[in-house]
Amino acid sequence: MKTKLTSIFAAALLASGATLAFADEPSAPAQSEQPPAQMNKDMMQGMGGGMGKGMGMGMHMGKGMAECAAASDRLATLKGDLAITDAQTAAWDEYTNAVKSRMDVMKSNRAGMMKAMNDGGGLIQRLDARITAMQAMLKSMTSLKAAAEKLYGALDADQKKKADTLLGTGCMM
Template structure:
């Protein structure tokens, strides 16, 4: 990754587990603050920004809960592990849908320059998973 890349690895590139699932609360709040600053969110955009940030927080909380519930499953059988993985993927999909539902009105409220910045910062499969 070159020094000019503005995307912070881990949050966007690795799915919910990489993005929010393993993030501490402080780290996620820092990432959200960074995004808000970089996007130059205005007072008029505050409501849609807050909805987006809340969706990301909720997704991260769910991912951390899911990750915690899957710890210690080393003795699970193959079918049990498959079922656990299916449950995790389903939760990731639900989280992505929630984030997308909040991201769309936020994106619609951004001006052209903010959209370009968002497109650059939100690259990746989940935020592109924050």
């Protein structure tokens, strides 16, 4: 889990730091007359098209956002697949609330970054939006981990084996 979190954070950091890395290169002939803020805005509006399948800004935008919309249905299915008992319902409910909260954070982050792009924010404003998004994602991941630990502790051995396979993928992460 820690490795996945580190990988996700590193990918997001690399995605947000790419502009800074290129800023240190010597000037080259302009490839486009379009300002960077407009290019970023265009890329975000077509998320997935310009950055690869569901890559977005490392936060499941584009195709991933559609997958998140179906997460409530997926959670209901998972509850049945894991055969959650009455005694485990409180831990399950806490886990599902954490997943839903994380999805809300992702939607809010996307809206915040879109606002920074649409408002014509400069480099600093865009970086601030990304930092805010990363901080919110870290906080939601920490909450999700705590809820997952409680759920995992309430599961029996067979349920844990299923949970290891079924939980923590896509938007559920």
